Amino acid sequence: MKAVLVRRFAPIEEAAIEDVASLVPGKGEVVVDLHAAEVNFPDILVMEGNYQKKPPLPFSPGKAGAGVVSAVGEGVTKLSIGDRVAVQVEYGAYAEQLCTTAVNCFKMPVAMPFEVAAALSLVYQTAHFALVERAHMQPGDRVMVLGASGGVGSAAVQLAKALGAGTVIGGVKGARNAELARAAGCDETVDLDMDNLRDGLRDAVHLATDGYGVNVVIDPVGGAVTEAALRALDWRGRLVVIGFAAGSIPTIKANYLLVKNIAVTGLQWSDYRERAPDWIERVQLEIFDLWSSGRLAPQIADSMPLAQFAEALNRLKSGSAHGKIILVS
Secondary structure: OEEEEEOOOOOHHHOEEEEOOOOOOOOOEEEEEEEEEEOOHHHHHHHHOOOOOOOOOOEOOOOEEEEEEEEEOOOOOOOOOOOEEEEEOOOOOOEOEEEEEHHHEEEOOOOOOHHHHHHOOHHHHHHHHHHHHHOOOOOOOOEEEEOOOOHHHHHHHHHHHHOOOOOEEEEEOOHHHHHHHHHHOOOEEEEOOOOOHHHHHHHHHHHHOOOOOEEEEEEOOOOHHHHHHHOOEEEEEEEEEOOOOOOOOOOOOHHHHHHHOOEEEEOOHHHHHHHOHHHHHHHHHHHHHHHHOOOOOOOEEEEEEHHHHHHHHHHHHHOOOOOEEEEEO
16 A cells, blocks of 8 residues: 655655555554545644654654545454544554554544545544633633634634634634635634734724623634733633644743633643543544534645645645645545
């Protein structure tokens, strides 16, 4: 079978498609013939050696995909050959086959395309845990999603609306990204390229919320945007740190937390996958149910052959991917 192989941590162009041996499942494992893999920004960090977890070399990148179970190992009872499943792993999805434990596989709705199942995996899981488990979002809450046109951002916007949020504000850069954020479900957008972001973001949010501020901020951006977003929180507001797409780690001023009784928390989603797989399964099935009921629709910008993985990743890295890119094999 063919797979993208990373033989050393380096720029993504150094990885290559190679022929590797077909996989055989061990105890508790299944082999999935992959039809689709989700392209995510963390894949770039993993390949370049800048992610918090480094896989053993050589490895195939890719944290989420979808396909058909083709082999079942000893002790596996919940899956059978022929089952259509979404798969979430630490790495390995940029390949024609993937071997993983059965608990990392989730049966797809009958009508769901493989590309949709792949797109509804990592970013929607991350967004759901950020909103529900970490931010304790309640129906009617006012929510601001930073980077609302990106993968996690657009998923968070859709999920916030589907779960009953009130006003949802998207923090974006530029008119095109504002358009994408509104397509995902934002009621209002705010341009993060504004002058005097520190005061301007708060003022724009207050204008959109009748002076209240937001109850929840979902933040995959970091940097100065995080520091400005803290000032846009209402009393008892919650900000969830997911990542640092802006490239810098913000400094949190503890006096803001005290004066307004606000909370800042973080989310490392993969910890939940390792520590609480049953919880992950419950969330994934809820996400699938929301799709089946028409309340979620991932914004898939393009489906590209596996061999074009470097082009797909470069589009993501440059910010020219307006929606999810899915690799198909």
